[in-house]
Amino acid sequence: MIKLFATDLDGTLLDHDGHIADEDVAALRRAREMGVTVVIATGRMPTIIDPILERLEVQPHEPVVGAQGSMITRRNGELLHSLTLAEELVHTAAAIAREFDAVPVFYTATDILMERMAFSVEEDAFWLGDALRYDPNALDNISGELIKMLAVHPDPTAIDALLPAMQTAMGQQADVVRSHHWFVEAVNRRANKGAAIAWIAERLGIRQHEVLAIGDAGNDVSMLRWAGHSAAPANAAPDARAVADWLAPTLQEHAVAATLAHFLKI
DSSP states (O other), rough: OOOOOEEEBBBBTTTTTSOOOOHHHHHHHHHTTOOEEEEOOSSSSSSGGGHHHHHTTTTTTTTEEGGGGTEEETTTSSSEHHHHHOOHHHHHHHHHHHHHTTTEEESSSOOOOEESSSSHHHHHHHHHHHHHEEOOTTTOOOOOOOOOOEOOOOOGGGGHHHHHHHHHHHSSSSEEEEETEEEEEEEETTTTHHHHHHHHHHHHHHOGEEEEOOOOOGGGGGHHHHHSSSETTTTHHHHHHHOOEEOOOOGOOHHHHHHHHHOOOO
């Protein structure tokens, strides 16, 4: 019996235009009505996606996994758990990003600072949040502990070389993954979506085989591996498809609704 459903956001529920299908929203509603805990697990900061959480009918008390698992909050803003990055490590990684002409972005629990524009003001805000601020000296001016670093490159082919370079630079101190076509994300080595879902499940008294997860990218692999049951959209990244128990239809064909129908029979 499934008691917890963990779902990625971008590329799984949310398309590039910011659209979430009514079919997926309705399926999540039916799952909650069956007593299933629904957890949104995203690379985005949970503090800046409230309109999306509202659309998904996430309740104020429900947990949300953000920043690749570095933060677990309730929708009402209560911080439940967080892991941070060492500032020296981020300086090193930012230098590597600049060598590849990628744009570093730095996150604390409350701030998002980007050294320069990557796409356009509107598209940067779409991906990173309306709270985004541009600052060429962002890393020197940021206040608070660093939760996550992002390197953005408008050319997705550049990520193929940038990713291993950042992984080498950050060594064993950070988990570095490709989270979207244009993004390399780095978080604390102990932070990933799988560990975050396990943390939530333990505190809710939910066992591993009672958890279902769906995701489409490299940053979802840990969650798909940990969950007792897992799915990936048919157009997901190869590494996500490789570890999923079941291939769902594409996002455009309502991957989340199809997954819930397949596993929960709703």
